Amino acid sequence: MIDSHCHLDPSVYGGDLGVDAVVARAVEAGVTHMLSVGSGYGFESAARALAVARRHTNVRASVGLHPHDAKDFTDARFADLLAMAEAPEVLALGEMGLDFHYDQSPRDTQRAVFREQLRVARQRRVPVIIHDRESDGETLRVLDDEASWDTGVLFHCYTGNLALMQRIVARGGFISIPGIVTFKTAGEMAEVAAQVPEDRLLVETDAPFLTPVPHRGKKNEPAYVTHTLAKVAALRGRPVVEVEALTVANTRRFFDWKDE
Numbered sequence: 420m421i422d423s424h425c426h427l428d429p430s431v432y433g434g435d436l437g438v439d440a441v442v443a444r445a446v447e448a449g450v451t452h453m454l455s456v457g458s459g460y461g462f463e464s465a466a467r468a469l470a471v472a473r474r475h476t477n478v479r480a481s482v483g484l485h486p487h488d489a490k491d492f493t494d495a496r497f498a499d500l501l502a503m504a505e506a507p508e509v510l511a512l513g514e515m516g517l518d519f520h521y522d523q524s525p526r527d528t529q530r531a532v533f534r535e536q537l538r539v540a541r542q543r544r545v546p547v548i549i550h551d552r553e554s555d556g557e558t559l560r561v562l563d564d565e566a567s568w569d570t571g572v573l574f575h576c577y578t579g580n581l582a583l584m585q586r587i588v589a590r591g592g593f594i595s596i597p598g599i600v601t602f603k604t605a606g607e608m609a610e611v612a613a614q615v616p617e618d619r620l621l622v623e624t625d626a627p628f629l630t631p632v633p634h635r636g637k638k639n640e641p642a643y644v645t646h647t648l649a650k651v652a653a654l655r656g657r658p659v660v661e662v663e664a665l666t667v668a669n670t671r672r673f674f675d676w677k678d679e
């Protein structure tokens with residue numbers, strides 16, 4: 420299995436030793452690979468994600484500017500980020516996007532920083548990981564406007580409705596289902612998880628938050644993506660091994676993820 424989106428940040432897991440233990444537990448649970456997202460835990464989270472990927476060949480990284488951190492954008496910081504993105508361990512830019520639920524950065528700043536990153540991704544032909552929360556379709560309109568779909572667009576921790584999912588996949592986008600799908604309150608997300616076309620479906624933990632059932636109350640970690648995968652398989656009426664195989668294949672294809 421692959422956890423397509425987690426934050427293996429040493430500041431969250433008690434330093435490098437804590438991260439190493441989390442990676443070991445994942446492998447033991449059959450989660451052989453994981454993508455550590457260097458975005459969303461402050462500007463320095465990109466460098467930390469890259470460092471973790473450099474220490475673990477089964478961990479790859481992305482780097483980007485989360486809408487929460489968009490308010491701290493400077494040209495110098497952005498230049499640093501783009502230099503890090505050149506590392507062979509970095510498979511994508513992101514997470515990036517719009518978050519009008521928390522509004523931790525002014526909306527115009529979020530929009531500008533999002534577009535800036537999409538332009539770089541298009542130039543460099545690297546895929547992007549999208550964070551979209553209550554943007555009311557604006558994220559999709561920006562992606563259309565920036566002609567971003569050709570190089571790969573993944574909506575991570577997808578909590579939107581069926582109609583939006585269909586618009587995303589019609590444009591060639593991918594959808595990653597988080598542990599929320601295991602909650603009693605999953606609602607329409609259960610329907611989405613059942614209906615994402617099988618060549619566009621990924622699964623993730625978004626660890627350290629959103630811990631799936633039956634580990635609610637504990638800190639989330641990549642090992643628990645097994646529960647999300649099992650739930651998605653059940654919702655699709657398919658054996659777990661089949662859904663495992665297709666999500667692994669999709670994750671590798673999306674990120675052009677090859678083992679060394």
Ligand SMILES: [Zn+2]
Pocket residue numbers: 514549550551575576
């Ligand atoms: Zn996110």
Ligand SMILES: [Zn+2]
Pocket residue numbers: 424425426456459514625
């Ligand atoms: Zn995330």
